Amino acid sequence: MGAAAERAEEENEEWAGVTPDAARRLVGAAVEAFAERGYHATTTRDIAGRAGMSPAALYIHYKTKEELLYRISGIGHEKALRIMGAAAEAGGSATERLRDAVRTFARWHAEHHTTARVIQYELQALSPEHYTEITGLRRKTDRLLRQIIQDGADSGEFRADDVPGTTLAVLSLCVDVARWFTADGPRTPDEVGTLYADLVLRMVGAPDRG
Template sequence: MAGRTGTETVPGAETPSTPSGAPQRLLSAAVEAFAEHGFHATTTRDIAGRAGMSPAALYIHYRTKEELLYHISRLGHERSVRILTEASARPGGAAERLSAAIGAFVRWHADRRATARVVQYELGALADEHATEIRGLRRRSSEILRAILAGGVAAGEFRIDDVRTTARAMLSLCVDVARWFDPAGPESSERLAARYADLALRMAGASR
């Protein structure tokens, strides 16, 4: 895993359903620990210590380490669905909606890279019931993007032979940003988002 990234609040912190206080501190500490060491190499003692709490206090709020991962993953994937839903509802044509969707998705993965790495790359550690729920949210994100692309094809804005594969490729490119993006590097998240939005339009064969 990448090195220490600094504490991030968990995704979706602006929503009423997101925990606050001690539960929020534990989620943020878990994001930091999982991003730095990976889920399996992280202990509950490490998470509690980062949150300034005792290990026993952690279990008051979360029964297991996996439950912490589940909450982080659920909030992150719900945020992904909101980003894509809001973009798909924008006025204008399919090109504007696709550009907005990819740009916002890339910026989230760059600006919240520690959270995004945990959300996207620790899925295998989830319990079966939780994994099923998260897969449903991931399918919903894919469906929203496919609908934007299919709408563009129907309107004559895009030239795509295989909408499903194109959507999968676009989402994969966005997700991978969390793995390598460096905020100290030469390119800002805003500029990267614009470049990826332009790349998505080219992949879609958007008329210029």
């Protein structure tokens, strides 16, 4: 997949997989509201209102308000996992793979900062069963990144004394983009991605032009 196609898929209707139309409008409205005010401060009346429906319509498509959060979290974390997976499975040196991983992962968190904010900061509102299911996806993403960093440390490309700690820091850095990024800020998602990729490569002591 070329860069243009890759970008196109990212831009394409984020919730295209959700049908029928009314259900999709509801996820969109819920993401907006959850990102703005937080899950607990958002009312089902607000979500339905943003989607242009009466409060009762929500319950035709979702059993509870929590199910909406669960669906959003699932789709979002699967997308994040696929982004990290694409970078991990690509060929090239550990340096190249790490650069790609951080660039695309951070960029996604900026581009889709409303969705990212919800899936990264509202997890604790999920039911215990849903919570453990979603954190499972998260751990998979974590392992993919750790393996890249481990590869670089093994091959001598990176100087990373503490691989799990470094992985944690890199992931934390990318995820936190969702907290501070705003579309009207001075940086585009692309710029955030390349800046963060540069910073992280230096953090792991990769050679300047690897």
